[in-house]
Amino acid sequence: MTLKATTNWRFVAGAEVQSAIAEIWPVYNKKLNGGHPSIDCRYLTLLYEYFGRGSELLAISDDAVALLQSDGYGRWSTFLPSQSCVGTALFSKSLASDDVSEICQSLSAALPGRTTLVSFRKQDSRIAQLQPRHIIESFVTSTYGTTTDIDTSGSFEDYWQGRSKGLRQGMRRKIKRVEKDGLEFALSKCEQPGEMAAVLTEYAVLEMSGWKARSGTAISGTNQQSRFYEALMTTMSANGQAAAYQLILNNEVAASLLTIRENETMIVLKTAYRQSFSRFAPGRLLDYLMLQDVFGDSRTMVIENYTVSTMDDRRWCTGQRDIIDWDFFPSRVVRELVCASRRARSLLSRS
Structure with missing residues (x-):
């Protein structure tokens, strides 16, 4: 009508x-x-x-x-x-x-x-x-709120040297903690439409392990929100415009990021981590590994986070705005x- x-x-x-x-x-x-x-x-x-x-x-x-x-x-x-x-x-x-x-x-x-x-x-x-x-x-x-962005047009090395000394030292300590405990970690990147259903199932496990499950806002694997994100990631990945990044820690998915991309801009849609690995700061370790990958990908010139940022978020960014x-x-x-x-x-x- x-x-x-x-x-x-x-x-x-x-x-x-x-x-x-x-x-x-x-x-x-x-x-x-x-x-x-x-x-x-x-x-x-x-x-x-x-x-x-x-x-x-x-x-x-x-x-x-x-x-x-x-x-x-x-x-x-x-x-x-x-x-x-x-x-x-x-x-x-x-x-x-x-x-x-x-x-x-x-x-x-x-x-x-x-x-x-x-x-x-x-x-x-x-x-x-x-x-x-x-x-x-x-x-x-x-x-x-104040959102943050990261300019990825240069090199990761230059970007990382531009972060605060405290952030760089803190990340080194986190990596050493993982290595001291004898854990192996790696970055997994899923970009194919056929992978997205499994990605969202794994993502739901992470959100259901944390505070979002208690507040009733988590992706559960079966709710409307789950179906939406699976449809979005599948649709965008069909054109090479979606990627799910996962931190694999001792053969388990410890953290996950859902992203979409178009015209050299990547949007971080959602992020979650497994509560049982919280002492290793898996979310930040995934950020670190994901950024290395994105800086090496000429398809992305800027990452937009679109979140109400914290002071810790702003230590990672190159720009911010209200x-x-x-x-x-x-x-x-x-x-x-x-x-x-x-x-x-x-x-x-x-x-």
């Missing part, structure tokens, strides 16, 4: 959304975003297939596209399951702040019902999303009320 069109926007809803994503999103991701893998069409199509509610709208204009969901009471936000790296919206990088204001105002007017808020969540300024220069009166922004949530309020009165409410909550939390 195609909903009403305006001068600037048209909407696709219902059963037509998935096919419209497959048809339209690749065009916009290439035109506006250079084909960045964080919001690749195959990734988004599978996110919608496995986690969509069926009530989402695909909003399309000349200079922007967004997959939106209704949050009730006139509020809308970008479709954002927890498995998504960034919010599902793209804006032309050439837009000035006044252009963005006009686009968002017209979107608010065109959406069904009376719109009080449109939230563009997890916006990354590195790609074709909202940029710091777009901050205008109608937006209220907040920091979702991921921002942007709330657009068509009404100035509503915006001022929301800002006043947030200031009051902030003051109360400090008292």
Whole structure:
């Protein structure tokens, strides 16, 4: 079902959304975003297939596209399951702040019902999303978290020498601890579609051994999240654009990383390690071995982690930036009320 069109926007809803994503999103991701893998069409199509509610709208204009969901009471936000790296919206990088204001105002007017808020969540300024220069009166922004990246265009040796002395010494100690205990370790890299089902089964064992199992968020091997990641890794690996890295410690999978890649950018989707090997820091040992492999692969020039990074994560990175949530309020009165409410909550939390 195609909903009403305006001068600037048209909407696709219902059963037509998935096919419209497959048809339209690749065009916009290439035109506006250079084909960045964080919001690749195959990734988004599978996110919608496995986690969509069926009530989402695909909003399309000349200079922007967004997959939106209704949050009730006139509020809308970008479709954002927890498995998504960034919010599902793209804006032309050439837009000035006044252009963005006009686009968002017209979107608010065109959406069904009376719109009080449109939230563009997890916006990354590195790609074709909202940029710091777009901050205008109608937006209220907040920091979702700080993500990190690693430039892999040089040599691993130069990269590693550029890390802190403490990080390098710490890694040497970790390797010596493994060797002192007489354990053998190696890196395994799985890139074939036929390998991905077994990879996800092994990955599920790792997550089920840790805190995610206790919190109910782990890949279990049978839940919806497991099926999504198996489908994504299988789909992307069919074109040589996915790799699962595993740390093999004494013939057991001790840690695993799931990655996808496109246009010289690798995205780290998920990482997990076996709790019984925690004294050997298997996750960091896998990072170290994986980076050596990626630096030697000319297909990847940058690794994007897309996580809320810790201080320890930042010791490994060559770059970092904030991921921002942007709330657009068509009404100035509503915006001022929301800002006043947030200031009051902030003051109360400090008292």
